[in-house]
Amino acid sequence: MNATSVIENLANTARMAARTLAGSTSEARNQILLNIADELEKNLEAILEANQKDMADAKASGMNQSLQDRLLLTKARVESMANAARQITKLPDPLNKVLVERNLDNGLNLKQKTVPFGVVGMVYEARPNVTVDAAVILIKSGNAALLRGSSSAANSNKVLIEVMRRAFNKTDISPDVIQLVPSDDRSSVTALLTARGYVDLVIPRGSASLIRMVVDESTVPTIETGAGVCHVYVDKSADLEKAIPILINSKCNRPSTCNAAETLLVDKSIADKFLPIAFKALADANVVINTDKASKVIADKLGIATKLATEESWSTEYGTLEINVGQVDGVKNAIDHISKYGTKHTEAIVAEDKEAIEIFSNLNDCVAVMINTSTRFTDGEQMGFGAEIGISNQKLHARGPMGLEQMTTTTWIVSGNGQIRK
Amino acid sequence: MNATSVIENLANTARMAARTLAGSTSEARNQILLNIADELEKNLEAILEANQKDMADAKASGMNQSLQDRLLLTKARVESMANAARQITKLPDPLNKVLVERNLDNGLNLKQKTVPFGVVGMVYEARPNVTVDAAVILIKSGNAALLRGSSSAANSNKVLIEVMRRAFNKTDISPDVIQLVPSDDRSSVTALLTARGYVDLVIPRGSASLIRMVVDESTVPTIETGAGVCHVYVDKSADLEKAIPILINSKCNRPSTCNAAETLLVDKSIADKFLPIAFKALADANVVINTDKASKVIADKLGIATKLATEESWSTEYGTLEINVGQVDGVKNAIDHISKYGTKHTEAIVAEDKEAIEIFSNLNDCVAVMINTSTRFTDGEQMGFGAEIGISNQKLHARGPMGLEQMTTTTWIVSGNGQIRK
Numbered sequence: 001m002n003a004t005s006v007i008e009n010l011a012n013t014a015r016m017a018a019r020t021l022a023g024s025t026s027e028a029r030n031q032i033l034l035n036i037a038d039e040l041e042k043n044l045e046a047i048l049e050a051n052q053k054d055m056a057d058a059k060a061s062g063m064n065q066s067l068q069d070r071l072l073l074t075k076a077r078v079e080s081m082a083n084a085a086r087q088i089t090k091l092p093d094p095l096n097k098v099l100v101e102r103n104l105d106n107g108l109n110l111k112q113k114t115v116p117f118g119v120v121g122m123v124y125e126a127r128p129n130v131t132v133d134a135a136v137i138l139i140k141s142g143n144a145a146l147l148r149g150s151s152s153a154a155n156s157n158k159v160l161i162e163v164m165r166r167a168f169n170k171t172d173i174s175p176d177v178i179q180l181v182p183s184d185d186r187s188s189v190t191a192l193l194t195a196r197g198y199v200d201l202v203i204p205r206g207s208a209s210l211i212r213m214v215v216d217e218s219t220v221p222t223i224e225t226g227a228g229v230c231h232v233y234v235d236k237s238a239d240l241e242k243a244i245p246i247l248i249n250s251k252c253n254r255p256s257t258c259n260a261a262e263t264l265l266v267d268k269s270i271a272d273k274f275l276p277i278a279f280k281a282l283a284d285a286n287v288v289i290n291t292d293k294a295s296k297v298i299a300d301k302l303g304i305a306t307k308l309a310t311e312e313s314w315s316t317e318y319g320t321l322e323i324n325v326g327q328v329d330g331v332k333n334a335i336d337h338i339s340k341y342g343t344k345h346t347e348a349i350v351a352e353d354k355e356a357i358e359i360f361s362n363l364n365d366c367v368a369v370m371i372n373t374s375t376r377f378t379d380g381e382q383m384g385f386g387a388e389i390g391i392s393n394q395k396l397h398a399r400g401p402m403g404l405e406q407m408t409t410t411t412w413i414v415s416g417n418g419q420i421r422k
Numbered sequence: 423m424n425a426t427s428v429i430e431n432l433a434n435t436a437r438m439a440a441r442t443l444a445g446s447t448s449e450a451r452n453q454i455l456l457n458i459a460d461e462l463e464k465n466l467e468a469i470l471e472a473n474q475k476d477m478a479d480a481k482a483s484g485m486n487q488s489l490q491d492r493l494l495l496t497k498a499r500v501e502s503m504a505n506a507a508r509q510i511t512k513l514p515d516p517l518n519k520v521l522v523e524r525n526l527d528n529g530l531n532l533k534q535k536t537v538p539f540g541v542v543g544m545v546y547e548a549r550p551n552v553t554v555d556a557a558v559i560l561i562k563s564g565n566a567a568l569l570r571g572s573s574s575a576a577n578s579n580k581v582l583i584e585v586m587r588r589a590f591n592k593t594d595i596s597p598d599v600i601q602l603v604p605s606d607d608r609s610s611v612t613a614l615l616t617a618r619g620y621v622d623l624v625i626p627r628g629s630a631s632l633i634r635m636v637v638d639e640s641t642v643p644t645i646e647t648g649a650g651v652c653h654v655y656v657d658k659s660a661d662l663e664k665a666i667p668i669l670i671n672s673k674c675n676r677p678s679t680c681n682a683a684e685t686l687l688v689d690k691s692i693a694d695k696f697l698p699i700a701f702k703a704l705a706d707a708n709v710v711i712n713t714d715k716a717s718k719v720i721a722d723k724l725g726i727a728t729k730l731a732t733e734e735s736w737s738t739e740y741g742t743l744e745i746n747v748g749q750v751d752g753v754k755n756a757i758d759h760i761s762k763y764g765t766k767h768t769e770a771i772v773a774e775d776k777e778a779i780e781i782f783s784n785l786n787d788c789v790a791v792m793i794n795t796s797t798r799f800t801d802g803e804q805m806g807f808g809a810e811i812g813i814s815n816q817k818l819h820a821r822g823p824m825g826l827e828q829m830t831t832t833t834w835i836v837s838g839n840g841q842i843r844k
Contacts, residue, residue, distance in 0.1 A: 023784060102806050108795060110805055117817050118787060196637070200817055215618070219637050221646075221818040242840035249842035361835055362445060365540060373530060373838030382843065383532060383834070384524050395539050395622055395831035396643040397819040409817035412805070413783055416795030418664035420671035421804065 003187035004195070007146075010179045011198035014119045014144035017176035021142045022116060024173055026093035033089045033136050035167035037082035040132065043163045044078055050159040051128065058152055066256065070126040071153055081132045084387070088136050091386040094404040095142050109415045114408040116142030118200040121181070121192045122389075123148045123214060125206035128156035134203075135164055135178050137389045141407035146199065148181035148192055157183070193218040200409075203402075205390050208317065223397060225390040228258035228345035229317050230375045233334040233360065236267040237353035240274055242372055244281050246350055250375040252285050256319045258391060259346050259378040263314060265334045268327040271295065275325070279304045288322040295325050314341040331356045335363050345393055346370060346378040367393060367400045425609035426617070429568075432601045433620035436541045436566035439598035443564045444538060446595055448515035455511045455558050457589035459504035462554065465585045466500055472581040473550065480574055488678065492548040493575055503554045506809070513808045516563050516826040531837045536830040538564030540622040543603070543614045544811075545570045545636060547628035550578035556625075557586055557600050559811045563829035568621065570603035570614055579605070615640040622831075625824075627812050630739065645819060647812040650680035650767035651739050652797045655756040655782065658689040659775035662696055664794055666703050668772055672797040674707045678741045680813060681768050681800040685736060687756045690749040693717065697747070701726045710744040717747050736763040753778045757785050767815055768792060768800040789815060789822045 001009075021029065040047070051073040058068050100112040120143045124130045131147055138145040149157040161180045168175035182188050193202060196219045203223050204214040211226045232250050234243045250261035266274055275298045282289055283304050290309035291299060299306040306325075313324050314337075328334045331349070338347055348370035349360040361369045368378045380388025380401035389407060392398040398406040423431075443451065462469070473495040480490050522534040542565045546552045553569055560567040571579040583602045590597035604610050615624060618641045625645050626636040633648045654672050656665045672683035688696055697720045704711055705726050712731035713721060721728040728747075735746050736759075750756045753771070760769055770792035771782040783791045790800045802810025802823035811829060814820040820828040 019785065104804075104806060108799065112822075115787075215641050221816055223818070224643075239840070245840065245842050253843050363441065364833075365537075366833060368834035368836055371835070371837040373836060373841045374843050376843040377530065377836055377838075377841070378834070379843075382526075383836075384526060394643055396645070399832050400534075400834050410821050411786075411788060412790035412800070412822050413793070414790055414795060414799055414805075415793040416799075418661070418667065419795045419799070420667050421675050421796050421798040421801075 003191035006182065007188065007191040007195045008198050010146055010181065011119050011195055013176050014146060014179050015198075017174035018116065018118055018142070018144040020172060020174045021139065021144065021177055024142070026095070028171065028173060029093075029140055029142070030089040032139055032167050032171060032173055033085045035171070036132070036136060036164050037085040039163045039166050040078055040082040040085070043159070044075060047078055047156070047159050047163065048073060048075070050155040053155040054153055063152065067126050067152075071128065071156075073128055073156060077129060081129050084133060085136045088140050088387050088404075091140070091404055094140070094408050099410060106419050107417060108419055111413045112410050113413060114405070115411050117407065117409050119144045119146060119198065120407065121146040121148065121195075121199045121202040121220070123189055123192065123202060123204045123206070123210065125150045125210060126152055128153045128160060130205060131157045131160045132164065133387075134389055137387050137404060137407060139177060141404045143407060144177040144179070146179050146181050146192065148188060149183055151183040154183050190217060193220055196220050203390055223390070223392050223402070224394040226258050226393055227317055227343045228260070228393070229263065229315060229341060229343045230259060230261045230346040230348070231263045231265055231334075231338050231342060232261045232348045232350065232375065233265045233328070233331070233338075234267065234270070234274055235331060235349060235351035235353060235356045236269045237356055238270070238274070238350040239352055240277065243274065243350040244277060246348065246372070246374050247278060248281055248285055250348060251282070251287060251323050252321060253374070253376050255321055257376070258393070259375050260319070261323070261348070261375045262316065262318055263324040263326065263341070265326055265328050265337060266295075268294070268329055271298065271327050275299070276302055278325070279306075282323060286321055289325055290323065291325040292327060294327050317343070331359050332363070335360065338364060342366070343393065346375040348373065348375050367391070425613035428604065429610065429613040429617045430620050432568055432603065433541050433617055435598050436568060436601050437620075439596035440538065440540055440564070440566040442594060442596045443561065443566065443599055446564070448517070450593065450595060451562055451564070452511040454561055454589050454593060454595055455507045457593070458554070458558060458586050459507040461585045461588050462500055462504040462507070465581070466497060469500055469578070469581050469585065470495060470497070472577040475577045476575055485574065489548050489574075493550065493578075495550055495578060499551060503551050506555060507558045510558050510562050510809050510826075513562070513826055516830050521832060528841050529839060530841055533835045534832050535835060536827075537833050539829065539831050541566045541568060541620065542829065543568040543570065543621045543624040543642070545611055545614065545624060545626045545628070545632065547572045547632060548574055550575045550582060552627060553579045553582045554586065555809075556811055559809050559826060559829060561599060563826045565829060566599040566601070568601045568603050568614065570610060571605060573605040576605050612639060615642055615644075618642050625812055645812070645814050645824070646816040648680050648815055649739055649765045650682070650815070651685065651737060651763060651765045652681060652683045652768040652770070653685045653687055653756075653760050653764060654683045654770045654772065654797065655687045655750070655753070655760075656689065656692070656696055657753060657771060657773035657775060657778045658691045659778055660692070660696070660772040661774055662699065665696065665772040666699060668770065668794070668796050669700060670703055670707055672770060673704070673709060673745055674743060675796070675798050677743050679798070680815070681797050682741070683745070683770070683797045684738065684740055685746040685748065685763070687748055687750050687759060688717075689756075690716070690751055693720065693749050697721070698724055700747070701728075704745060708743055711747055712745065713747040714749060716749050739765070753781050754785075757782065760786060764788070765815065768797040770795065770797045789813070
């Protein structure tokens with residue numbers, strides 16, 4: 001059977017199974033999540049054993065250390081997956097919420113209510129925890145899940161899905177709402193991305209190249225996640241006591257994430273005052289520094305090693321302890337720089353001047369504006385979503401962290417008594 | 423200059439101009455709309471003259487009558503466009519609405535507010551009124567518009583856009599928020615659909631083939647509109663007095679629209695009672711009838727001409743006075759048929775039985791469920807949206823009629839006092 005038929009069959013099976021979810025109560029869906037948590041803990045050894053096979057293959061193939069770390073499952077990580085599933089049972093049911101109700105002059109009653117998407121595909125890389133995190137969010141929101149993880153995590157994902165499917169025993173919901181998509185080769189991804197009419201939504205999670213491939217190849221609607229070239233702009237009105245911790249936290253707290261900062265922009269009128277302390281703090285945190293010419297002069301005087309930033313530097317998402325530092329002429333010029341090199345993700349301003357803050361908030365076109373706080377707060381858990389399936393970096397449907405509500409669509413229920421249109 | 427550069431230049435100009443909209447008051451945007459209405463009426467003759475050129479070309483090229491009718495502008499139609507613009511000024515401002523506000527334990531304040539998409543492309547066919555309708559909705563919602571109409575309406579669209587741009591004289595908003603995309607050949611459509619990073623959203627309006635092309639080629643996010651194979655299901659509990667007007671209105675009120683019905687499904691237990699009156703009413707309304715075998719026997723007895731429905735008939739969007747008639751075994755079987763052949767647009771049930779209505783409402787996966795009323799009510803104006811830029815037939819972002827609110831996205835404004843992430 002070719003990849004297209006495989007996906008169409010999986011999606012059809014998932015769609016029929018999704019009907020058992022669509023008609024289910026919130027309690028029934030929560031029970032599945034609690035069962036999943038229990039099964040994960042009960043089958044800890046089998047999970048770790050499968051993961052060890054993936055780890056051995058990864059080492060043999062020379063996978064880099066940071067990817068290996070993402071691939072690794074430990075007792076603590078499995079327990080954390082189980083506890084996350086339990087936490088999600090405490091969140092409100094996102095389904096059947098009436099968002100709009102109208103009574104029209106002709107007597108028609110209109111209700112717009114939330115309903116599941118139906119069949120949702122996930123395409124993701126190394127981390128096997130996404131298999132569980134995505135499945136529980138999708139089940140709670142009434143969706144069937146087609147899970148296409150990385151081939152490097154194939155053994156881990158297979159066992160995780162088998163274990164999760166046991167959670168449906170003795171319930172009215174079909175285990176077929178969770179489907180493993182083969183990861184032997186790329187053809188299954190292409191088939192998933194073009195299964196229009198079979199799959200309602202595909203969410204990619206992973207590298208910029210994965211996301212670009214999804215955007216280019218997909219005919220199924222997708223939600224773009226990812227790429228973040230985020231900036232910290234320090235205004236001339238900034239409280240510099242706040243600026244340094246915000247800068248260091250934005251860059252260094254977890255540099256591999258999309259909400260980490262890649263560039264510091266400083267109002268040139270305070271460069272002489274601020275940059276020396278900023279450079280020192282960055283150097284102390286082992287951050288590699290790329291600067292514009294004017295700022296390099298300041299660093300050189302202090303004897304702090306820097307490289308001259310190239311045109312490419314400004315649009316690079318380092319994902320490591322490396323940063324660009326540049327001077328701008330006020331808040332509007334900062335926005336010009338951000339518009340040119342940014343990815344519309346998270347932009348921070350450190351300022352006390354209300355007008356500068358207002359201009360920065362209104363003219364930046366991005367997922368989130370951080371005022372006197374770290375870029376790292378663009379995060380579902382930090383922002384009170386309770387659970388996160390990814391951070392949307394597009395404008396359609398959802399922008400920013402996506403939780404349960406974002407995994408629903410709507411339908412209109414129009415009730416009449418024989419009304420016809422004139 | 424090649425098509426890609428043309429589109430990128432237009433989009434860049436539009437994006438810079440959109441800043442004058444983003445910072446504008448609701449009053450300023452409404453004033454533009456009132457000016458547009460006035461300019462349309464003032465320049466009536468020039469508009470009709472340009473349209474007459476398009477009509478002459480259309481006749482010479484043998485365009486069919488129904489397309490010619492869509493292309494035609496008259497005094498009444500231009501006045502109607504002007505009045506629609508005036509009506510939209512009375513609708514609430516969709517921008518800067520705070521949708522969510524949260525205060526976190528760490529002292530951060532989160533606000534999710536509505537903001538414009540930025541640069542929105544429209545790709546549409548014959549009707550030149552879309553040029554004005556789309557522009558005024560996009561301006562009111564703070565967006566710049568790249569308008570790519572049909573080459574058959576090139577003269578009309580050119581003049582309409584020139585006239586609309588005059589509305590910006592002596593205002594603080596740049597006329598460059600309205601841009602005409604060349605329609606000489608298809609390359610401008612492809613360039614628009616792949617101008618990722620330059621264009622934030624593309625909305626196609628037109629035939630199924632146009633929409634399919636957009637879905638296949640686009641790397642810019644799009645909202646699929648259109649295709650509707652809508653059903654009217656008459657349950658055994660139906661009040662037949664209601665069923666006939668609902669059926670005839672759904673099919674005949676305006677058969678070319680996406681919310682017109684293409685198929686009548688009848689519970690087989692009432693076929694003998696209902697189909698004779700249904701066939702008679704359809705025949706009286708000059709509707710061509712395709713039926714399944716069982717129903718054909720009933721029609722034959724009455725001497726009403728019918729064709730045997732083929733597998734293809736059930737999934738055809740006729741767009742004309744033609745219908746399929748089939749029998750099903752109860753509401754669940756009706757849903758099976760709809761799932762197989764429908765396009766998830768509008769599905770109507772005529773029934774008095776509450777349980778049948780509930781099953782039909784809960785298990786149908788569609789834009790709108792009509793209970794004892796006509797499929798024709800899936801319409802922005804009818805549903806109280808005030809204005810409509812199209813009907814979304816997808817699940818992402820908006821489902822069903824799209825008005826001003828649906829032309830906005832959101833941004834998070836996170837305010838702190840130096841908070842960093844632990």
